[in-house]
Amino acid sequence: MLAPPVVWLGVLYLAALVLLFVAAFWKVDSFTGDLQHVWNVDNFTHIFQSSTYRAIALRTIGIAAAVTITDALIALPFAYFMARIAGPRTRAMLFVAVMVPLWSSYLVRVYAWRLILAHDGALNWALHGIGLPSVSVSYSNWAMWIVFSYIWLPFMILPVYTAIERIPDSLLEASRDLGARGARTTRKVVLPLALPGVVAGSIFTFSLTLGDYITPKLVGGTGSQFIGNVVYDSVGVANNIPFAAAYATVPLVVMAAYLLLARRSGAFEAL
Template identity: 70%
Template sequence: MTEFVEAGASLRSARLRLSAALWRRPWLKLGLLLAAPVLVFAVVYLGALVSLFVSAFWQIDSFTAAVVHKWTLDNFKTLWQDHTYWRITGRTIGLAAAVTVTDAVLAFPLAYFMARIAPPRWRALLFVAVLLPLWSSYLVRIYAWRTILAKNGALNWVLNGIGLPDAGLAYTNTAMWIVFSYVWLPFMVLPVYAALERIPDNYLEASQDLGAKGSRTLRSVILPLAIPGVVAGSIFTFSLTLGDFITPALVGGAGSSFIGNVVEDKVG
């Protein structure tokens, strides 16, 4: 019996020492909390990137399509010398930047209205409107826009009905820009809304008390405080567009390939 009591007291003492150590060293507690996710991130994500980078030094047999584990720099020479890859890279980065700017311009006024102006009922309805497209499949949304922008689609039907010529947007880079901007818009609206909602009302009141007009308050108070949300949304939209290969394959035409399409074609 005495041994059990001593063991329990020793266990409680160890727990108290551990608790005291964690309280005195917050960095140790943070490290223990982050150890598991960081390990998973390092193994799964970074491991996959390292594996992909190493495979870039190998070749694929053109006859059997089997990977030849022989070290070579031919793949890098091809990337450097073939200007087709340069054009594809430029197209991918340029369109990703255009989509990011477009979504930022569209999302900011909507997010501002939701965060600072709209009554609760309107805010709830707008949240549903922003999030509702995410409830449907990504492919369904792309095919919907493909139908709208098609030669005999809804857009040209409306234009022809009012006496205007066809828009000619089907299977073009412009079509990809429109579809990308629509698909990733919620990923810009939500972080911008979160940033605008956190702006204290007394900041805006102080700006008005100091005689600043609405435009000056927007430039000097609201925009600087909303920058973190815009940056977060830009990271989402830019990276998601940069790595996409489904939209170019379904909506783009000849000469609309992205980096992802090349990777899918070469690696599979």
């Protein structure tokens, strides 16, 4: 029964990854644009030696990490309220509130944020309304951080909610019986048990941010390129598929390391 999924994964997924990796060692004739099957590591040396590509990789990983932390900080209290405090009707409404944005197009949501953050946009209009000076966050790394955090938030809330909901009431009662107050119960009982949910959610928020190239293009400013943008430009603009393949191995390696760490924390059971 296992055979069909294994074949599917092997052929469609792993074979594509292997091809990608092999292509990274080829090169392109700059004059005709033809692929030359000559083994070399020029692409990798170029990536490691150029400060631009290092900076882009670090920026991508940094913003992915910042988005993950932000989403975790928002999702924890929200999911706790949903799972343990809210009544059935409020909980249903909150579920709808979390899920509804996922029904609209990703692009619509990004463009909406562009209008909110623009110089004469909703945010500055609201700030003026309450007598505060306007802020200039449009088209910057700050804008990317806000938009990514918003877009991937549901993917963090849902696994954290599942993890918190699974905590048996008896554990919380035991903690209270033993004299722990709310804060201590949260720290010693709820958080450790919710952690696998957070790690599971972080796999989504981190990997989705790491691989994105549309949000940087739409709401990023100057110096907002992601790994995905360089890959996209290398294929589309320069027709340099080997270089794109070489650079695409960077997020692959980062994600593999991240998943290994996540597995150790038992996050896969919380999915």
